[in-house]
Amino acid sequence: MTDFSPHARRRCAQRSIPDDHIELALNWGTPIVQEDGRVAWHLGWRDAEAARALGATIPDSAVGVAVVVAEDGTVVTAVRSPNRHRLRVRRTRRPRGVR
16 A cells, blocks of 8 residues: 555545555556656556557546646655656756856
């Protein structure tokens, strides 16, 4: 079983994301490396189709679930998003003229 932060528990409840969908995203999703050692796992439709071809049972409601996991393995937050690019963390640019 995965450890959840209080924030992650609250977000899962608000967004109606059950624990089994979290586990499916962690097991079958695509990793997206973020800053500070975090990794977001996104279960997209291609991931779901590949898992189903291998015999996994993935409900349609689990497709689009993303889970952000800290370096120590704690689930930080969870979200439903069909767009995995939303999970990338972009570095901020320095203002012009600043070195």
